Amino acid sequence: MYPESMQESIRKVEASRARRIELALSGKPVVEPMSAEQRQDVLDRFHPDYQDDARREVRWGPNAGQRLTTEVADLLETYARVDPSDYDLLEPDFDTDVLVIGAGSAGFCAALLAQEHGARVTLATKLRLGDANSMMAQGGIQAAVRDDDSPVHHYLDVVGGGHFDNRPELARALVSEAPDAIAWLRRKGVMFDQEDDGSLKAKPGGGTCRPRMLSARDYTGAAICRTLRDEIQNRPEIRVLEHSSAIELIKDARGRVAGAVLYHLLTREHFTIRARATVMATGGFGRLHVKGFETTNHYGATADGLVMAYRAGARLLYMDSVQYHPTGAVFPPQILGFLCTEKLRGMGGQPVNADGELFVYPLEPRDVEAASFIREATELGHGVSTPSGHVGIWLDTPVIEKLNGAGAIEKNLPAMLRQFQRFGVDIRSEPILVYPTLHYQNGGIEIDVECRSTVEGLYAAGEVAGGIHGRNRLMGNSQLDLIVFGRRAGRYAAAFAGTAEPAELSLGHVLEANRRVGELGVDRDRISPLVLPDYVPERVKRRQHDTRYRGTLI
Amino acid sequence: MATEDKLVTIHVMGEAFRVPEGSTIMTALEYAGFQLTTGVGCREGFCGACGTLYREAGDYKIKGGLACQTVVTDGMHLAQIPFVPAAKPVYDIEALSPDEEAIKRIYPEVFRCVACSTCTKICPQDIQVMDYVQCLMRGDIAQAANISFDCLRCGLCGLRCPAEIVQYNAATLARRLYGRYLARPSERLERRVEAIARGDYDAQLDELQGLDADALKKRYYDREIKTK
Numbered sequence: 197m198y199p200e201s202m203q204e205s206i207r208k209v210e211a212s213r214a215r216r217i218e219l220a221l222s223g224k225p226v227v228e229p230m231s232a233e234q235r236q237d238v239l240d241r242f243h244p245d246y247q248d249d250a251r252r253e254v255r256w257g258p259n260a261g262q263r264l265t266t267e268v269a270d271l272l273e274t275y276a277r278v279d280p281s282d283y284d285l286l287e288p289d290f291d292t293d294v295l296v297i298g299a300g301s302a303g304f305c306a307a308l309l310a311q312e313h314g315a316r317v318t319l320a321t322k323l324r325l326g327d328a329n330s331m332m333a334q335g336g337i338q339a340a341v342r343d344d345d346s347p348v349h350h351y352l353d354v355v356g357g358g359h360f361d362n363r364p365e366l367a368r369a370l371v372s373e374a375p376d377a378i379a380w381l382r383r384k385g386v387m388f389d390q391e392d393d394g395s396l397k398a399k400p401g402g403g404t405c406r407p408r409m410l411s412a413r414d415y416t417g418a419a420i421c422r423t424l425r426d427e428i429q430n431r432p433e434i435r436v437l438e439h440s441s442a443i444e445l446i447k448d449a450r451g452r453v454a455g456a457v458l459y460h461l462l463t464r465e466h467f468t469i470r471a472r473a474t475v476m477a478t479g480g481f482g483r484l485h486v487k488g489f490e491t492t493n494h495y496g497a498t499a500d501g502l503v504m505a506y507r508a509g510a511r512l513l514y515m516d517s518v519q520y521h522p523t524g525a526v527f528p529p530q531i532l533g534f535l536c537t538e539k540l541r542g543m544g545g546q547p548v549n550a551d552g553e554l555f556v557y558p559l560e561p562r563d564v565e566a567a568s569f570i571r572e573a574t575e576l577g578h579g580v581s582t583p584s585g586h587v588g589i590w591l592d593t594p595v596i597e598k599l600n601g602a603g604a605i606e607k608n609l610p611a612m613l614r615q616f617q618r619f620g621v622d623i624r625s626e627p628i629l630v631y632p633t634l635h636y637q638n639g640g641i642e643i644d645v646e647c648r649s650t651v652e653g654l655y656a657a658g659e660v661a662g663g664i665h666g667r668n669r670l671m672g673n674s675q676l677d678l679i680v681f682g683r684r685a686g687r688y689a690a691a692f693a694g695t696a697e698p699a700e701l702s703l704g705h706v707l708e709a710n711r712r713v714g715e716l717g718v719d720r721d722r723i724s725p726l727v728l729p730d731y732v733p734e735r736v737k738r739r740q741h742d743t744r745y746r747g748t749l750i
Numbered sequence: 751m752a753t754e755d756k757l758v759t760i761h762v763m764g765e766a767f768r769v770p771e772g773s774t775i776m777t778a779l780e781y782a783g784f785q786l787t788t789g790v791g792c793r794e795g796f797c798g799a800c801g802t803l804y805r806e807a808g809d810y811k812i813k814g815g816l817a818c819q820t821v822v823t824d825g826m827h828l829a830q831i832p833f834v835p836a837a838k839p840v841y842d843i844e845a846l847s848p849d850e851e852a853i854k855r856i857y858p859e860v861f862r863c864v865a866c867s868t869c870t871k872i873c874p875q876d877i878q879v880m881d882y883v884q885c886l887m888r889g890d891i892a893q894a895a896n897i898s899f900d901c902l903r904c905g906l907c908g909l910r911c912p913a914e915i916v917q918y919n920a921a922t923l924a925r926r927l928y929g930r931y932l933a934r935p936s937e938r939l940e941r942r943v944e945a946i947a948r949g950d951y952d953a954q955l956d957e958l959q960g961l962d963a964d965a966l967k968k969r970y971y972d973r974e975i976k977t978k
Contacts, residue, residue, distance in 0.1 A: 331797045332796040348951055394937065405975045406976050494793070611900070732783055733783070736782075
């Protein structure tokens, strides 16, 4: 399937394979892991976040004056989609105790726990239940369950990987509740991979000092998310509103967040909902295509929760930090930017350059690994070009079969095998071409251990929340974060809802936000939340005379 | 994505559009000008939201695929199936047992299977759907869970089934029954949960949280790395 122009390099990869397998079998790292200084050097020079134009100062709101990722700052300096005068806030369309916005695994956990704690729960989602990055996670979920591992080891990995910027109490909650989160998921019926003696299979991940990555083949996120979705559907007392995208938060006379405006994507109706507590679980921002990168993210990952929370006065944390997954697919072009799970490297897959040579320890933290790939392909000129003009480096997957036995890929990596087979590449016998791809929002809405934002009544969990992972999340800690903090958000939001007395509703903060953005001279066609990215070509747009806004729905 | 050098014709619900050769059905629809709000999800083959029925030029067979994973061909006719209105009974996983009885109670139509294999033929994941339906009929929950594991719940099997079986929902039940009741217990996991609850790690975590930046950094870079 690979064109002739790439075959010569493949032959070099094949030629060095036996030697590299021998190296891996020695038990020592195939390349020496980097020191702190080496890591900093490659990040400074090659990580996209560290380039001059990667960040700019945001000019209004709770983070005013801070340098944020440019695309994020741009998004925060937009006008609201709603016109507050359109709604009768004295008569909201729905009333609930806890409103959960977003139906990925964090939202599911929050809804389940809030309901178990006695709250009336409404779960509103932009698309359908389970339409989320949660469903797409492949490689694993971290929990220190081996005898030679512990929450203490896990904690060190989390904070070291996060450049020591993690909020310590959040990192501690993450690692301390990990085993219990796994036990809870198992009771809900999630099937994790197990050894013959019943212990959970654990593989190493980037930046982990022990094999700690638990998995459900390479459909780990799907196995978790679809189980939680089924559980939600088994509880009719949880009201579900699908295709109902939150487009603004509603506050009350005391300045608390007290609900949201929902936009129905199919009927284009707007609905108001009053809530005693609101949990933001809207996920991340991959569809902003930061710095023009392809993304692994779901269609709906447009940072809606960030901008709604920001307008409501919530402070954001570490929104200057973007995670590029080292191994996004580069070839074939139909799957450009798609995720190639880190489990490929956890099981021994080796990144090699055009000459078939190893150049980096395969399991550095993601930012370091990604920056090393960029260095290899750009400065050092050791990348491989495709006919469509993209460049990548090889991830040698056939070594996985050699190191783990024939059939290991089909058994442990069926999603990857299928993904490439569909487009004519057999990863059991051929390497795959990869390059960093936009993957994860490291920062988010600032929260405390009870998932409270800096605005009363607003909670956040999952990718939209910030502080847990510092400025770089490790593999498998996002799936864990969804469960640990999703459950916490549900529990604490329900408790808060039990004490909150309703007050008069208001969208005054939206008018104020619009005024501030207007003072900056921002073009009127820039609105948010984006709801969905706009992939309609210009050729078509010129004929759509009802197109009013840039980069979003009509 | 695909180049615009060469265009092919596809028929979306009967209407012809010229789209780049080599594109997936999903990117072809967007090239044609559709802004998708249904029949689209992860765009990467993991969510099952973009089930599509299609027929290729010169063929009479209707095939199934995921729009994000299927490349267009010249003369293709297609319609997206964003949702299948199949039954999803409510049940309490704690009140069931992992056997044939649970299947009989929640998804009795499973036993109407006529072994025609239509479900297996349409599955875009190439899952042996009929085989796991047969397992469900035998009460072999473990094997049904295993065979159906990679299901994305696009719903195409249920849509085509002449016996009106909702294979993908029944498979979800089987996997949950397996995970809840049949998966081997993990003593290590249970011991670790207990140790944390007892506070066995509190002192060490307190100590780490109390270290200054340099001391913490040193501890991190000095830690032993085990990959096996």
